[in-house]
Amino acid sequence: MQQDALFAISNGLYVLSANDNGRYVGSLIDAVSQVAINPNLVVVSCMNNSYTKEVIVKTGECALSILPADINPFVVANFGFQSSKTVDKWKLVKGQEVDGNIYIPNALAKIALKVVDKHVYQSHTLFIAEVKDAFDYVNHEPLTYRMYREGFKNKVMEEFERYRKTGHIPSEINNINQKGEKTMEEKKWTCIVCGYVYDGDVPFEDLPEDWVCPLCGVGKDQFELR
């Protein structure tokens, strides 16, 4: 099958965002590639019915967040399974605003783009864009389209189904701060020897001084907030 053969092309997954007169919009995309280095040019391909595409056509600007392999599946569902025409996606997933753009806080890198050329085809519009800024690089594993097809998609669909039925949004998404780090409320006292995470009703600080880790037996001084 031709489509199977084309799946052999390696793509990552990204959140493409744009600023619609003060309201941020965004879409999940896989069709991104760096195609030149002097200047740094990136090609971004948007489906013609994407609202994010409409905004980029108007403003000539957009931004990319490179998704990590351990991204919460709800983030992928939020940006890939519904349209900014009807949903304020950045209200459901808190973003990090930098210079008029918005990013996924724990992205592996954040890239601000200025469109320099555009090609419209029947299904998609290709934007050729110059890199204005690229920052917050983290050397972790990226989420790939292959991972998505081979299992991650099921988690994304489950999470979206749960959201549609109950309105549930996983709390860890919005408990990360603007730098993509966990907030203090989200951090847990963790044993640095064996990794045991304290989850008791008594606040950790109030446990007696001779309290020991139930797994490996070390004292309280071997615990850190992580």
Ligand SMILES: Cc1cc2nc3c(=O)[nH]c(=O)nc-3n(C[C@H](O)[C@H](O)[C@H](O)COP(=O)(O)O)c2cc1C
């Ligand atoms: C795994 C996956 C990959 C996608 N890749 C692209 C893509 O490369 N370009 C695109 O325009 N849409 C892509 N989409 C579809 C958009 O994310 C989707 O149509 C979204 O609802 C558009 O939102 P918008 O109308 O707010 O822009 C992809 C969706 C998924 C689930």
